[in-house]
Amino acid sequence: MKQHKALAPYLGVHAYGLGDLLEEQARFRPHLTAIVDGAHRFTFREFDERVNRLATVLRNHGVERGDRVLWLGQNSFRVLEALLASARVGAIMCPANWRWSPEEIAFALDDFDPKIVFWQDRDVGQINREARDAWRPDSNWICHDGCDGETNYEDLISSADPTTDFDPVETSKPLLAIYTAGFSGRPGAALLSHESLLIVSWLNQVGQGVTENSGYLVSGPMFHVGVLMGALATFLAGGRNAFVARVDAEELLQMIDAEKLTHAFIAPPTIEQMRAVNKEGKYDVSSIFKDAHMSDYRIPLVMPSTSPMMGAPGGYGQTEIGGLTIAKWMGGEGAGRPSPFLQAKIADDQGHELPVGETGEIMTRGPLVMCGYWNRPEENARRVVNGWHRTNDLGKRLDDGSLVFVGPKTTMIKSGIENIYPAEVEACLRSHEGVADVCVIGVPDETWDQNVKAIIIRKPGTDPAAEDLIRHCRERLASYKKPKIVEFAENLPRGPGGLIDRAKVDALYGGGGYPKVG
Structure with missing residues (x-):
């Protein structure tokens, strides 16, 4: 005990969260550009002051440790600003899917119960106002892009005290909330800690070859952990983050040309649009691609060919374990090996590890794994067995110790970069007065x-009619989740227990192309 008391002075020395990292960047890289977003351009020192001011705004609006902050808008440097300000005061920040329907926004407001909502007027102003009026009209909603007659973000920032007086935050506490697809019929917000974000950012910095000379095009949606981790890796390395509100092929080309960016998140359909726009070589993209046609594009995570991840792309991940934290670039075959900060095993339903070559559930533990789902006590209890997190995904271990991802334990559809769980779409369709039963499947698509x-x-x-049912889903779900194809049937094949036999439905109605590696 004497020894423990003697160590007491060092208890505060080890406190280091994401907000502390920004303070350090302002100290050691004060004049390097941190942010590019339209007319906005800030050095690390300027960005640090803005985050301090925003943290003061949060405190002035009653935000305390453990309170929630919600972002209802498209990409912006202010998403990163709000995340870092939340880190300073110990709050939990959630960048929501800006394509959510009114019903999905209403659900998130009730579920997440934010103390402050940062919202956007352009493109999504009407739906956000309706959501506020239906929820709590007198709650703290701050318009980030300038709105007449509303509380405005920049007005609050400019008048706030740029204090640096913030208490240390325990790094194991949650900071980021990401709503994942509704595997059980409703989405859940996975909570990632300061520690997880710092480590995963560093892993992405190393894997993607990010340095303080790098520039990252934040062009994918920031409610995806893969996009956020690219931005945080660049922030950690002292590089530039360049933001676009949403995907526009010509705007992306202009940004790459003007800023000489080296990294990006670009989905395959977008790269085809960019190739069409740049077929005459109007824009110089040589900082990130080898030619005007972008012929060396391979995966959405765009990075130099010399980076470890590009040398061995692929892996396994999910939001709940910090993203792609089992990776091929760390060695092995299949999906590769776990990062040094993650344990992974293949286990049966009771959590017992299975022999090499046998298929079972991928289970993980360690500081990268989420703190749990917000407001989901039953699901949290179900997802932990003997101190291990159930991923709901199947895998197997190879003789060399590396891991193979076999497929989701629960059926999942992959459309572009979006994960869609049939259970959520089926629940929506069953709420239509004309639907007796339904089975949602994924059918292959080249694009x-x-x-x-x-x-x-x-x-x-x-x-x-099919159009009625598609419209019913579009009004209640994010548009990408709605069925593109509807077919009517007299019955659905079922197994001995009475449950729908999804494999037979796939065979009868053209299903296939589900996510699978190895």
């Missing part, structure tokens, strides 16, 4: 990998 297809049994006496 998007898969499209959503719904096989519907109508209720007797009703005759809903």
